[in-house]
Amino acid sequence: xxxxxxxxxxxxxxxxxxxxxxxxxxxxxxxxxxxxxxxxxxxxxxxxxxxxxxxxxxxxxxxxxxxxxxxxxxxxxxxxxxxxxxxxxxxxxxxxxxxxxxxxxxxxxxxxxxxxxxxxxxxxxxxxxxxxxxxxxxxxxxxxxxxxxxxxxxxxxxxxxxxxxxxxxxxxxxxxxxxxxxxxxxxxxxxxxxxxxxxxxxxxxxx
Numbered sequence: 001x002x003x004x005x006x007x008x009x010x011x012x013x014x015x016x017x018x019x020x021x022x023x024x025x026x027x028x029x030x031x032x033x034x035x036x037x038x039x040x041x042x043x044x045x046x047x048x049x050x051x052x053x054x055x056x057x058x059x060x061x062x063x064x065x066x067x068x069x070x071x072x073x074x075x076x077x078x079x080x081x082x083x084x085x086x087x088x089x090x091x092x093x094x095x096x097x098x099x100x101x102x103x104x105x106x107x108x109x110x111x112x113x114x115x116x117x118x119x120x121x122x123x124x125x126x127x128x129x130x131x132x133x134x135x136x137x138x139x140x141x142x143x144x145x146x147x148x149x150x151x152x153x154x155x156x157x158x159x160x161x162x163x164x165x166x167x168x169x170x171x172x173x174x175x176x177x178x179x180x181x182x183x184x185x186x187x188x189x190x191x192x193x194x195x196x197x198x199x200x201x202x203x204x205x206x207x
Contacts, residue, residue: 001194001201004142007100007133008187012064017096019088020061021103022145023076024153028052030162055164057171058084059145059152060092063185068148070175072168078113085114089126098131102143105134144185151178 007018029049037043056076061068069092073080085101093099103109111132114123135142156174161167195202 001136001139001142001198002191003133004102004135004139005189005191005194007102008144009190010100014065015095015097016100017062017093018064018100018102019093020059020063020143020145020148021084021088021101022059022140022143022149024057024059024149025076026055026057026072026157026161026167028055028162028164028167029160031160049160052162055167056080057149057152057157057167059149060084060088061145061148061185063144063187066182066184067179068175070152070171072164072171074164076108078108078110079117081108082113082117085130086118086122086126089129093129096129099129100131100133102133102135102145104140104143105137109134144187147185 010018028051030052031049035044056073058071058073058076059068060071071084088101089096089099109132111127114126117123118126140146152171152174156170157167161170
């Protein structure tokens, strides 16, 4: 926890960006009966629906710059994660000296996954530019990307989506609007606060 909080305390550095990464599944459903809006502006939606599979919404956010990218993908396997790490390093931040990525400690979020997808030289080059900082178990609330996914869900994902294309269009529209507004994240919870408010989580030292 303190490692994550120390990362959040760093000043903005374009050459060494701090990026948060998180994923969230989204059920795709289509309507059995067409919904409609009555003359009072109330939307009427049938409770029945048809499942159309699922998609994975990936949030990549650089909070101090106020920039996020949202990807809609098939799954969240190790191979998908490896390709996303390559995208961050090679496409989003090709000129960065080092990229700190804060993410959940899932089994698919492991360095060896890159060697399963890329040749050893490319995998090593990607990993050499990344500093991974994992949130602790039961501490995913420390991940700013998870907070952004919550905002995305409340503001743009309350309706039904039958296809990945519809979902992707919606999330890209949301991300563009939020980026244009330069919505940064002012993280207020510091290490000193954690040692007071979460004192019970620290080991007790017996003298």
